Amino acid sequence: MKKIALLTSGGDSPGMNAAIRAVVRKAIYHDIEVFGVKNGFAGLIEDDIQKMSLGDVGDIIHRGGTILYTARCEEFKEVEGQQQAISNLKARGIEGLIVIGGDGSLRGAQKLENMGFPVAGIPGTIDNDVAGTDFTIGFDTALNTxxxxVDKVRDTATSHDRTYVIEVMGRESGDLALWAGVAAGAETIIVPESSYNMQDIIDRLNRGRDRGKRHSIIIIAEGAGTAPEMARLLKEKMNIETRMTVLGHIQRGGSPTAFDRVLASRLGGSAVxxxxxxxxxxxxxxxNNELxxxxxxxxxxxxxxxxxxxYKLSQELSI
Known part of the structure; x- marks a missing residue:
């Protein structure tokens, strides 16, 4: 194999650039030409493919986002789009493709592989919701964000004697909410994987208030509910002053942590x-820390x- 290409797709995640850097440098080390595809699968169809050099990936290991950009592509869902993508790759003599992204991106990679084109996948998503790996690129950085x-919100929650509801990303996976809740000492964690009992939440808050606790933090994954709705229920049922914060896309940005940089480098090198x-x-x-x-x-x-x-431990620690 003398020529390979790579692309990033789906939602961006911190560490994608570190993975790009690893793929390009590893390939060039083995005398392989590397081509970067801009804007994900859309770039494959539009033939937006450029040869990459060592200089193209200099000083990007610490940058969030992706220098190859990412975009949704409805056209790629059709067989004709997939065939066009493969045709463009073969026209350049490209013999293999590396796809960096989450579940949807990897499904796109599988479609090309099913059509006989060699493809390797690298999981990149802050949701950490991909089977076959303990961690995905970007999860650790988003978690720290x-x-x-939450630490900053706790300061003002304490000062004003309020309960705060913080909504984090995770439509189908509660990993971000769970890990953040344990790390930040949240009193209640609500995730899509487990149903919750509103009375249990009320009882927990009341026990804290009875022993003089001046604030409480509730973290909810977006797939399990919304912060405004939870804040409304608490106001209605307990008559307590609540505030809510929706962190939104701030969770996707920022310089990747050392863990994500190392993880991305290891996975990128292994994909080549x-x-x-x-x-x-x-x-x-x-x-288990092994590739x-x-x-x-x-x-x-x-x-x-x-x-x-x-999750059970988080409930036991929040008595």
């Missing part, structure tokens, strides 16, 4: 090795496991 925000070894249709991941490859079919099996033990 959330924890820092996968193609060199003649392997296709595998996602690079990390399991691991998982077939796309398993990735989409829905076997990403929510940490029930940690």
């Amino acid at each position: 959330v924890v820092q925000a 090795e996968q193609l060199l070894e003649g392997i296709s249709g595998q996602m690079e991941g990390i399991l 691991a490859r998982t077939s796309f079919s398993y990735v989409f099996s829905g076997n990403h496991r929510f940490n029930d033990m940690m």
Whole structure:
């Protein structure tokens, strides 16, 4: 294999640039030409593909976002779009593709692989909701962003004797809410993976107030409800003053943590090795701090496991 390409797709996540850097440098080290595809799968169809050099990835390891950009592409969902993408790659003599992104991006990669084009996947999403890996690129950075925000909110919550409801990202996965809640000492964590009892939340808040607690923090994943609705329920049922904060896309930005930079570098390097070894249709991941490859079919099996033990611990610590 003498020529490969890479793209980033779906929502951006901190550490994508570190993965891009690793792919380009690893490939060039092995005398492979590398091509960057702009704007994800849309760039494949539009033939927005450019050769990359070592200079193109200089000083990007610390930058958030993605220098290759990302965009949604309805045209790629059709067979004709997929065929056009492969045609453009082959016209340049490109023999393999590396896709960096979340579940939807990896599904796009699988479509190309099913059509006979070699593809390797790298999980990049702050939701940490991909099966076959303990952590996805960007999760740790987003987690630290959330924890820092909660710490700041706690200061004003204490000063004003208020209960704050903080909404974080996670439509189908509560990992970000769970890990942030444990790290920040939240009194209540609400996630899509587990139903909650409103009376339990009220009882917990009342126990804290009875022993003189001046504030409370509730973290809710967007897939489990909204901060405005939870704040309204608390006001209605407890007659307490509440405030709510929706962190939104601030969670996606910022310089990646050391963990995400190292993770991205390891996965990027291994993805190049996968193609060199003649392997296709595998996602690079990390399991028990060791590199691991998982077939796309398993990735989409829905076997990403929510940490029930940690969730139970969070409830025990918030008595």
